[in-house]
Amino acid sequence: MKLLKKGAEADIYLIQWEGTRAILKIRKTKKYRNPVLDSKIRKQRTIRESQTISEVKSFGIPTPLVYNVDLKKSAIIMQEIQGKPIHDLPDSKIIDLCKEIGRLVGIMHKNGLMHGDLTTSNFIYFKNQVFVIDFGLSQKTIKSEDHAVDLRLIKEILNSAHAKIMKSCWKNFLSGYKSTVGPTKYSKIINIVSEIESRGRYATVI
Ligand SMILES: Nc1ncnc2c1ncn2[C@@H]1O[C@H](COP(=O)(O)OP(=O)(O)O)[C@@H](O)[C@H]1O
Ligand SMILES: [Mg+2]
Structure with missing residues (x-):
């Protein structure tokens, strides 16, 4: 062992x-x-x-x-997923895969699930696929407010762990996310994310 x-x-x-x-x-x-x-x-x-x-x-x-x-x-x-956590991949690959991460997060939200711990170490890239792990803090919820908390966390992680590429990562994440949740839900969530940031409980990220 x-x-x-x-x-x-x-x-x-x-x-x-x-x-x-x-x-x-x-x-x-x-x-x-x-x-x-x-x-x-x-x-x-x-x-x-x-x-x-x-x-x-x-x-x-x-x-x-x-x-x-x-x-x-x-x-x-x-x-065992024998790939690498997204966190450890080269920057250009992380930027690329952020779109897929966004797509997957959108699928979870669409199905009424928040992950609860969205970090780039909880996605593993293996054989051209992105696997999701670490569901211990996940919750069944259809509330946009809860889904926005997921987005706020991954945004904060991108900003702290991948600061140099944050902008491209976030743009790609959002485009993947929008492709699965659709434009109406997307706008609603984005507004809540901005609102959370403006409350000042968290520092504003870009
Ligand atoms: N099924 C798995 N296959 C390959 N690596 C894994 C697997 N589960 C966890 N790991 C590795 O262990 C790390 C920590 O596991 P995780 O489930 O995220 O625990 P924690 O709750 O402590 O973050 C992951 O980031 C990943 O590198
Ligand atoms: Mg983890």
């Missing part, structure tokens, strides 16, 4: 599962949380993640296959 990544929330291991490589994701105990609440949160996010990762396949979102779930250990064993 090889430790691949120590995430903010979980440890990611590369393991063997029935003869093939697989990913083991274990949510870690947070010492600062009350132990009862902590185990409840980890269990809840493990359930949410394993269910949603499979559900979104029917919308046409590429995700890893779930092989096994162990709620007692807050662990999920899933297919």
Whole structure:
């Protein structure tokens, strides 16, 4: 069992599962949380993640296959996507793929799902496809306000982690997003994003 990544929330291991490589994701105990609440949160996010990762396949979102779930250990064993997180790709490729990311986020929103943690590390590029992972904070919602929160987060991530290419990335993201949600929903969401920014709870991004 090889430790691949120590995430903010979980440890990611590369393991063997029935003869093939697989990913083991274990949510870690947070010492600062009350132990009862902590185990409840980890269990809840493990359930949410394993269910949603499979559900979104029917919308046409590429995700890893779930092989096994162990709620007692807050662990999920899933297919390894052998590509690279978008975050680690060359700038020109990230700019290109932002359109596809926008398209995928639009599909989720259209189907009443917000991802809840849209970062460029939660999209993996493999064999010309963009896979989506990390659904522990996802929520079923058709509210435009919730969808706008997803957009605000990815915009902030682009601005902080990919500052040099932010403008082209955001433009491409929005064009992909608009292509799936349509012009009416698009305008509504964009207005809410501007409104959130103008409230000053967040710093305005460009
Ligand atoms: N199924 C997978 N296939 C390949 N890499 C993965 C897979 N799941 C997670 N990873 C890698 O581990 C990192 C952290 O996993 P993630 O599920 O996003 O956990 P966290 O909640 O800690 O962010 C990802 O950014 C990715 O690099
Ligand atoms: Mg993640």
